[in-house]
Amino acid sequence: MNKLLQKPRKVYVSRTIEFNAAHRLFNPLWSEQKNLDVYGKCCNKNGHGHNYLLEITLSGIVDQNSGFLFDLKELKSILEKEITGRFDHKHLNHDVVELQECVPTTEVLAVLIWDILERRMNTTNNQELVLHEVNIYETGKNSVRYLGE
Amino acid sequence: MNKLLQKPRKVYVSRTIEFNAAHRLFNPLWSEQKNLDVYGKCCNKNGHGHNYLLEITLSGIVDQNSGFLFDLKELKSILEKEITGRFDHKHLNHDVVELQECVPTTEVLAVLIWDILERRMNTTNNQELVLHEVNIYETGKNSVRYLGE
Amino acid sequence: MNKLLQKPRKVYVSRTIEFNAAHRLFNPLWSEQKNLDVYGKCCNKNGHGHNYLLEITLSGIVDQNSGFLFDLKELKSILEKEITGRFDHKHLNHDVVELQECVPTTEVLAVLIWDILERRMNTTNNQELVLHEVNIYETGKNSVRYLGE
Amino acid sequence: MNKLLQKPRKVYVSRTIEFNAAHRLFNPLWSEQKNLDVYGKCCNKNGHGHNYLLEITLSGIVDQNSGFLFDLKELKSILEKEITGRFDHKHLNHDVVELQECVPTTEVLAVLIWDILERRMNTTNNQELVLHEVNIYETGKNSVRYLGE
Amino acid sequence: MNKLLQKPRKVYVSRTIEFNAAHRLFNPLWSEQKNLDVYGKCCNKNGHGHNYLLEITLSGIVDQNSGFLFDLKELKSILEKEITGRFDHKHLNHDVVELQECVPTTEVLAVLIWDILERRMNTTNNQELVLHEVNIYETGKNSVRYLGE
Amino acid sequence: MNKLLQKPRKVYVSRTIEFNAAHRLFNPLWSEQKNLDVYGKCCNKNGHGHNYLLEITLSGIVDQNSGFLFDLKELKSILEKEITGRFDHKHLNHDVVELQECVPTTEVLAVLIWDILERRMNTTNNQELVLHEVNIYETGKNSVRYLGE
Numbered sequence: 086m087n088k089l090l091q092k093p094r095k096v097y098v099s100r101t102i103e104f105n106a107a108h109r110l111f112n113p114l115w116s117e118q119k120n121l122d123v124y125g126k127c128c129n130k131n132g133h134g135h136n137y138l139l140e141i142t143l144s145g146i147v148d149q150n151s152g153f154l155f156d157l158k159e160l161k162s163i164l165e166k167e168i169t170g171r172f173d174h175k176h177l178n179h180d181v182v183e184l185q186e187c188v189p190t191t192e193v194l195a196v197l198i199w200d201i202l203e204r205r206m207n208t209t210n211n212q213e214l215v216l217h218e219v220n221i222y223e224t225g226k227n228s229v230r231y232l233g234e
Numbered sequence: 235m236n237k238l239l240q241k242p243r244k245v246y247v248s249r250t251i252e253f254n255a256a257h258r259l260f261n262p263l264w265s266e267q268k269n270l271d272v273y274g275k276c277c278n279k280n281g282h283g284h285n286y287l288l289e290i291t292l293s294g295i296v297d298q299n300s301g302f303l304f305d306l307k308e309l310k311s312i313l314e315k316e317i318t319g320r321f322d323h324k325h326l327n328h329d330v331v332e333l334q335e336c337v338p339t340t341e342v343l344a345v346l347i348w349d350i351l352e353r354r355m356n357t358t359n360n361q362e363l364v365l366h367e368v369n370i371y372e373t374g375k376n377s378v379r380y381l382g383e
Numbered sequence: 384m385n386k387l388l389q390k391p392r393k394v395y396v397s398r399t400i401e402f403n404a405a406h407r408l409f410n411p412l413w414s415e416q417k418n419l420d421v422y423g424k425c426c427n428k429n430g431h432g433h434n435y436l437l438e439i440t441l442s443g444i445v446d447q448n449s450g451f452l453f454d455l456k457e458l459k460s461i462l463e464k465e466i467t468g469r470f471d472h473k474h475l476n477h478d479v480v481e482l483q484e485c486v487p488t489t490e491v492l493a494v495l496i497w498d499i500l501e502r503r504m505n506t507t508n509n510q511e512l513v514l515h516e517v518n519i520y521e522t523g524k525n526s527v528r529y530l531g532e
Numbered sequence: 533m534n535k536l537l538q539k540p541r542k543v544y545v546s547r548t549i550e551f552n553a554a555h556r557l558f559n560p561l562w563s564e565q566k567n568l569d570v571y572g573k574c575c576n577k578n579g580h581g582h583n584y585l586l587e588i589t590l591s592g593i594v595d596q597n598s599g600f601l602f603d604l605k606e607l608k609s610i611l612e613k614e615i616t617g618r619f620d621h622k623h624l625n626h627d628v629v630e631l632q633e634c635v636p637t638t639e640v641l642a643v644l645i646w647d648i649l650e651r652r653m654n655t656t657n658n659q660e661l662v663l664h665e666v667n668i669y670e671t672g673k674n675s676v677r678y679l680g681e
Numbered sequence: 682m683n684k685l686l687q688k689p690r691k692v693y694v695s696r697t698i699e700f701n702a703a704h705r706l707f708n709p710l711w712s713e714q715k716n717l718d719v720y721g722k723c724c725n726k727n728g729h730g731h732n733y734l735l736e737i738t739l740s741g742i743v744d745q746n747s748g749f750l751f752d753l754k755e756l757k758s759i760l761e762k763e764i765t766g767r768f769d770h771k772h773l774n775h776d777v778v779e780l781q782e783c784v785p786t787t788e789v790l791a792v793l794i795w796d797i798l799e800r801r802m803n804t805t806n807n808q809e810l811v812l813h814e815v816n817i818y819e820t821g822k823n824s825v826r827y828l829g830e
Numbered sequence: 831m832n833k834l835l836q837k838p839r840k841v842y843v844s845r846t847i848e849f850n851a852a853h854r855l856f857n858p859l860w861s862e863q864k865n866l867d868v869y870g871k872c873c874n875k876n877g878h879g880h881n882y883l884l885e886i887t888l889s890g891i892v893d894q895n896s897g898f899l900f901d902l903k904e905l906k907s908i909l910e911k912e913i914t915g916r917f918d919h920k921h922l923n924h925d926v927v928e929l930q931e932c933v934p935t936t937e938v939l940a941v942l943i944w945d946i947l948e949r950r951m952n953t954t955n956n957q958e959l960v961l962h963e964v965n966i967y968e969t970g971k972n973s974v975r976y977l978g979e
Contacts, residue, residue, distance in 0.1 A: 086708055087783050094792045097826040105373065107256035107283035107325070112831055112895065123896050125903065131325030134256035134283005136373050150708065151719050152786035154825075158721065176256070176280030187832050190897035196839045224254065224285050229899075230842040235559055236634050243643045246677040261384055261448065272449050274456065299559065300570050301637035303676075307572065336385050339450035345392045378452075379395040403820065405703035405730035405772070410533055410597065421598050423605065429772030432703035432730005434820050474703070474727030485534050488599035494541045522701065522732050527601075528544040552969065554852035554879035554921070578921030581852035581879005583969050623852070623876030671850065671881050682857055683932050690941045693975040746857065747868050748935035750974075754870065 090149040097217055098154045099142045102164055104173035107134040108189040111178075132176060135223050137194070139168060141202065144217040155214055167201050191223045195231040203233065239298045246366055247303045248291040251313055253322035256283040257338040260327075281325060284372050286343070288317060290351065293366040304363055316350050340372045344380040352382065388447045395515055396452045397440040400462055402471035405432035406487040409476075430474060435492070436520040437466060439500065443512040453512055465499050489521045493529040501531065537596045544664055545601045546589040549611055551620035554581040555636040558625075579623060584641070585669040586615060588649065592661040602661055614648050638670045642678040650680065686745045693813055694750045695738045698760055700769035703730040704785040707774075728772060733790070734818040735764060737798065741810040751810055763797050787819045791827040799829065835894045842962055843899045844887040847909055849918035852879040853934045856923075877921060880968050882939070884913060886947065889962040900959055912946050936968045940976040948978065 110124040326338040407430040475487040624636040773785040855869040922934040
């Protein structure tokens with residue numbers, strides 16, 4: 086089967102999920118005024134929120150038998166546990182252990198999600214499969230990509 | 235000018251704005267368990283959030299001279315004061331006076347925004363112009379429309 | 384709670400789900416040529432397919448206690464059983480009992496989904512809640528709405 | 533065939549097309565200053581432009597044999613001649629005969645397209661089929677609907 | 682003309698087209714149960730379908746005279762013949778010669794489209810122009826990119 | 831603060847803005863016929879227009895104190911002055927000094943915007959921050975990326 090895959094083919098497979106979360110941008114080491122200067126209305130005391138759109142990209146050689154890069158059911162279960170369970174319908178400042186002592190900017194979120202997923206991917210059986218990119222849209226206009234560099 | 239408008243033409247003009255807010259669905263008159271049964275993960279204690287997309291529709295007869303239904307600058311200034319100023323980068327439960335003693339569901343938000351904008355529209359000089367519809371998308375999958383009925 | 388709801392408020396609540404299905408437009412009572420004339424490449428013998436986007440709209444009076452029009456968990460369970468279970472990852476011509484002896488155009492699909500959901504909605508406890516509209520996008524460019532008329 | 537259609541079913545069928553055009557909002561009966569007050573940067577002397585998204589909705593009873601509301605090939609040919617041919621890659625102020633002596637606002641465009649398509653629809657053989665709505669998005673944030681009222 | 686192009690400028694030009702197709706994920710060398718384990722509901726016997734969105738990216742030096750990377754009319758004709766003609770309104774398992782003895786996953790499709798277009802691009806007169814990337818969205822949530830590696 | 835940032839993290843931050851402009855593709859050094867052959871309906875004498883969507887990507891190391899790559903207020907002010915002020919509601923052929931003696935194709939626009947923003951970025955205090963990519967969508971189907979190569 087899959088004669089097109091007799092030659093190894095490296096693909097990039099992306100999957101998008103959404104999570105809805107509150108956050109507040111506030112650095113407790115700074116004065117109120119400095120926080121306001123840097124974060125503007127994002128430092129509103131009671132927080133605000135977003136529909137975060139997260140695009141995960143994996144890369145590797147397509148499996149010759151299945152025609153898949155990875156087992157979709159396994160990926161789905163990883164994302165539900167590591168992403169949805171951790172971030173969805175949560176307040177990022179209060180409910181996420183890994184974000185304690187962090188300002189939950191989109192940049193920081195992208196880095197955290199990379200760290201979580203990269204560690205988790207290393208426990209799969211597929212040695213070839215690597216996490217390639219984490220891309221988060223905070224709104225339709227702002228996004229941050231992190232590639233592990 | 236505008237010979238196409240010599241006959242009165244009733245149009246529906248829609249304008250979309252976004253606001254980013256946190257909220258928590260929780261009815262203090264109910265037990266924790268009842269809240270969990272009804273609101274599920276939306277009653278998370280610290281709240282969560284959304285990029286709300288709000289589409290306002292006005293209707294009326296197009297002005298024969300300008301070819302506009304309404305003065306865009308006036309509408310923009312109304313929406314900035316009444317919507318962005320009130321809801322954007324806020325926590326709906328804590329920061330919005332009109333939502334005190336309310337569960338800030340999308341249904342309640344649609345009704346509140348209608349009440350605010352309808353009152354405001356009545357103060358414009360254009361007697362013909364009416365608020366026709368308020369449509370809010372909480373996510374790309376859920377929306378609520380209210381037409382003042 | 385919810386003083387904004389002391390006056391009855393009629394809202395329209397929409398929820399969107401996607402299903403991925405194959406279909407073929409072919410009327411067995413017609414000649415091959417007549418089918419080709421009417422359906423063009425949509426009558427390709429082996430079928431083709433779409434990511435159907437289905438938007439269901441319910442209407443009724445918002446519940447004063449919950450601030451909801453309907454119980455989201457009940458709606459979710461109805462849509463999964465009646466829509467996803469019946470249409471998702473199926474061939475509409477071969478796998479859907481209700482479409483036997485039908486040409487599965489988007490128009491026919493909209494009518495069928497209305498009939499299924501309207502019957503089902505009548506079995507809920509909420510007497511006020513009615514199905515208002517079924518809207519299906521076959522592609523981003525083509526859609527059909529049915530309101531039960 | 534199509535037992536679901538033995539009872540007459542009234543549907544609303546929408547089709548979306550795009551056209552890319554330049555325009556300038558300027559009323560020659562007004563002073564430069566009055567134009568600037570009303571139209572702001574939209575009265576820039578050399579014009580500006582948009583990707584207009586036009587959604588046409590027809591309504592009527594679904595044909596029992598085809599399961600279609602209308603002949604797609606006929607609609608496609610109407611839209612190419614009447615819309616694409618007239619507006620696409622044109623300057624609305626200079627290239628469209630029907631817009632001479634008009635300010636080409638989105639409101640005026642919606643009205644003109646209704647007038648053109650309604651006249652054209654009356655020449656089809658399907659007596660039941662009517663133009664229901666013309667909806668134009670000038671940008672993702674601004675749209676105008678006209679229903680012939 | 683085009684003094685900005687006196688220095689050679691390498692750009693990436695992307696064009697998106699859609700095709701609507703049915704497919705079934707099934708490996709005939711495997712048992713029914715193994716197919717079900719790997720492909721889940723995607724191995725439904727009669728197939729299902731998608732609106733595939735295909736984004737082709739070419740790269741090269743912008744032509745100093747035209748300001749274009751490539752002749753749009755030639756690209757359009759290539760895509761209509763090679764992509765639309767081959768995949769649109771087809772059943773990928775039955776109607777596409779090149780997919781015989783293949784499981785038509787999105788990964789395999791991306792690889793096949795790369796092979797087809799890269800061969801075809803080599804026959805254009807523009808020696809500098811290369812196919813850079815093939816990106817297919819099977820749904821709004823799943824996509825596969827192939828860059829020829 | 832921001833223990834996740836103790837290790838330097840290189841991110842790519844993108845921001846999207848829209849501008850609405852008219853343009854005409856026409857090379858005055860060519861005959862009318864040659865222009866028509868190369869540019870087709872894009873060389874319509876009076877021009878046409880688009881809603882251009884511009885995505886700017888910056889890259890660099892996230893600041894350990896703020897959790898930001900850059901000061902959002904500074905970026906916003908740069909984009910308003912350099913992009914919105916220069917291109918929005920303008921005719922690219924007549925109103926943009928830098929495009930004189932250029933054919934304003936999307937390729938040329940991407941190159942020009944890179945040149946403008948790269949020069950401007952060099953004047954910020956952040957030595958690490960670099961312009962990574964300029965990506966312009968002329969329509970939802972056509973886009974050009976330039977990375978300064």
